[in-house]
Amino acid sequence: MNKKSGTSADDSKRKVTRKVTVAVIGAGTAGQNAFRQASKIFDNIVIINEGFWTTTCIAVGCMPSKLLIAAADRAHEANHSAEFGVHATAQIDGKQVMQRVRDERSHFASYIKEQVDSWPDHKKIAGRACINEHGLIEVNDEVIEASKVIVATGSSPFIPDGWAEKLGHTLLTSDTVFELTDLPKSMAVVGAGSVGLELAQAFTRLGVDVTLFNREKRVAGLKDDDINNKAIDCLNRELTMHLGSKISNVGTQANGSNNSSAAFIDYEDSAGESQQWQGEYVLVATGRRNNIKQLGVEYLGVELDNKNRPKHLSEKTGQIGDLNVYIVGDANVHLPLLHVASDEGYSAGSMVCDNKKAAYIRPPATPFSIVFCAPQIVNVGLSLPEIQQDPTLEYVIGRVSFDNQGRSRVMGVNCGLLHIYGCKKTDRILGASMVGPDAEYIGHILATAITNDLSIKAMLDTPFYHPTILEGLRTALRDVQQKMEIPYQYHDTQEASF
Ligand SMILES: Cc1cc2nc3c(=O)[nH]c(=O)nc-3n(C[C@H](O)[C@H](O)[C@H](O)COP(=O)(O)OP(=O)(O)OC[C@H]3O[C@@H](n4cnc5c(N)ncnc54)[C@H](O)[C@@H]3O)c2cc1C
Numbered sequence: 001m002n003k004k005s006g007t008s009a010d011d012s013k014r015k016v017t018r019k020v021t022v023a024v025i026g027a028g029t030a031g032q033n034a035f036r037q038a039s040k041i042f043d044n045i046v047i048i049n050e051g052f053w054t055t056t057c058i059a060v061g062c063m064p065s066k067l068l069i070a071a072a073d074r075a076h077e078a079n080h081s082a083e084f085g086v087h088a089t090a091q092i093d094g095k096q097v098m099q100r101v102r103d104e105r106s107h108f109a110s111y112i113k114e115q116v117d118s119w120p121d122h123k124k125i126a127g128r129a130c131i132n133e134h135g136l137i138e139v140n141d142e143v144i145e146a147s148k149v150i151v152a153t154g155s156s157p158f159i160p161d162g163w164a165e166k167l168g169h170t171l172l173t174s175d176t177v178f179e180l181t182d183l184p185k186s187m188a189v190v191g192a193g194s195v196g197l198e199l200a201q202a203f204t205r206l207g208v209d210v211t212l213f214n215r216e217k218r219v220a221g222l223k224d225d226d227i228n229n230k231a232i233d234c235l236n237r238e239l240t241m242h243l244g245s246k247i248s249n250v251g252t253q254a255n256g257s258n259n260s261s262a263a264f265i266d267y268e269d270s271a272g273e274s275q276q277w278q279g280e281y282v283l284v285a286t287g288r289r290n291n292i293k294q295l296g297v298e299y300l301g302v303e304l305d306n307k308n309r310p311k312h313l314s315e316k317t318g319q320i321g322d323l324n325v326y327i328v329g330d331a332n333v334h335l336p337l338l339h340v341a342s343d344e345g346y347s348a349g350s351m352v353c354d355n356k357k358a359a360y361i362r363p364p365a366t367p368f369s370i371v372f373c374a375p376q377i378v379n380v381g382l383s384l385p386e387i388q389q390d391p392t393l394e395y396v397i398g399r400v401s402f403d404n405q406g407r408s409r410v411m412g413v414n415c416g417l418l419h420i421y422g423c424k425k426t427d428r429i430l431g432a433s434m435v436g437p438d439a440e441y442i443g444h445i446l447a448t449a450i451t452n453d454l455s456i457k458a459m460l461d462t463p464f465y466h467p468t469i470l471e472g473l474r475t476a477l478r479d480v481q482q483k484m485e486i487p488y489q490y491h492d493t494q495e496a497s498f
């Protein structure tokens with residue numbers, strides 16, 4: 001993509017050092033998939049990456065966070081078994097907890113390393129790429145002219161202006177928190193999105209004194225008010241949350257007890273009262289931003305909107321309009337999730353091969369997200385506001401509460417609510433939102449149903465084993481069916497009540 005090659009006076013300084021058919025910028029999940037796929041056809045290909053080559057997911061994302069949650073859940077179960085007549089108190093070795101997180105992370109990273117090591121050295125460049133005004137990729141001493149460019153530069157934690165300087169060594173983000181060698185005594189977590197909720201609850205369960213702040217009275221960005229209120233109700237039972245609070249200042253101050261400094265947060269609580277929190281660390285989880293602002297994609301003809309999202313993005317392949325430019329994974333902001341990054345990378349890698357061989361372009365995935373707090377939070381398909389905006393969608397909401405659902409109660413995890421949005425006209429599921437036990441499995445079933453256009457009748461004709469938490473899904477589907485006034489199945493059965 002050499003937009004203006006040969007037109008500049010300082011061309012001599014920008015001599016092209018390499019011409020390639022495909023350049024992939026970023027070697028996370030999306031970039032590695034794109035590279036692997038495109039390499040099946042093209043030999044003249046290069047992948048450029050700054051930092052670790054083991055993916056955000058493995059190094060600082062999905063895997064270390066779930067490893068921490070796994071330890072936290074063990075501790076929680078030990079400490080909360082008294083209702084079953086089993087009395088125990090968890091002895092938590094913070095150093096061992098954090099070491100296992102890193103050891104297991106290294107285990108997962110070793111698979112990626114093996115793959116990356118198998119790629120020829122001359123096709124890998126370690127360094128920060130930027131695209132110059134001629135549409136050439138500059139990295140280290142190289143100036144690369146590429147016919148096709150795949151941008152897979154991911155995203156990074158967003159830190160509000162000035163906070164990094166003010167909080168200094170007391171600031172943590174998801175990029176640094178897994179490097180802690182021991183569990184801290186106290187921590188504020190700012191942001192109740194997926195990162196904030198998962199980590200705040202995990203550290204609480206591991207005995208850290210955690211306070212969670214969020215500026216909205218909303219968790220996990222939930223858009224269905226009933227599900228949001230239920231999630232807050234369930235999470236409040238173990239988490240200290242200041243939702244709807246406004247942070248006015250952050251910083252550090254001398255810690256009276258020793259020579260160190262402690263962090264503070266000045267905030268106005270939801271009742272309008274001025275308050276101060278003090279503690280050891282502030283984990284900032286206020287969102288992520290795509291790594292694209294400084295890259296120079298505009299020199300390839302890409303237009304960005306005011307939130308740095310690429311315009312004219314094909315959600316199927318990541319292609320930008322009819323340019324030979326593909327923006328995939330978190331870099332395009334579309335759905336910043338692992339499976340999406342993986343699929344988009346694969347599809348873009350197939351596309352640059354002109355779809356000739358071994359190419360499979362996946363259809364855009366049904367929107368689907370899981371937050372791995374307890375109870376889990378899941379959203380599938382269209383959200384309630386999206387459905388409400390479209391008057392042609394005649395919808396009903398099928399509900400089930402998990403507060404007294406049979407197996408949930410047996411297991412002592414009976415807090416939750418599922419809403420299924422059904423379409424009256426088509427007998428299909430438009431979307432769903434849930435907080436509750438086994439939500440990750442229920443979410444997968446609902447995503448399968450939406451993706452494969454299953455009718456609610458077809459879903460109700462499939463077996464639901466007894467006693468399972470998944471029987472709650474059937475209760476919600478029956479509620480949808482009843483509200484649609486389509487009496488497919490007589491279901492005055494006993495098991496709905498236990
Ligand atoms: C704490 C946390 C937990 C998460 N948990 C989950 C989860 O449970 N499930 C889920 O689906 N998703 C989860 N995610 C999101 C998931 O990790 C991301 O969606 C996914 O890893 C994005 O992959 P990617 O390939 O787009 O980017 P990345 O893996 O981030 O790769 C981008 C690469 O590009 C490099 N790069 C950036 N700029 C340049 C440049 N100019 N030149 C060269 N290289 C550059 C970066 O250094 C990086 O190596 C989580 C994220 C976080 C932070």
Ligand SMILES: NC(=O)c1ccc[n+]([C@@H]2O[C@H](COP(=O)([O-])OP(=O)(O)OC[C@H]3O[C@@H](n4cnc5c(N)ncnc54)[C@H](O)[C@@H]3O)[C@@H](O)[C@H]2O)c1
Nearest residue numbers: 191192193194195196214215285286287288336370371372
């Ligand atoms: N389980 C998963 O799939 C998973 C887990 C972690 C991360 N992720 C991915 O990472 C992305 C980023 O997650 P995230 O949680 O960092 O971002 P997010 O955008 O989901 O949530 C950020 C939260 O911080 C709040 N906030 C922002 N500024 C604030 C301020 N100054 N004071 C108080 N609150 C403030 C927002 O209101 C919001 O609730 C997610 O969108 C998701 O794609 C996924």
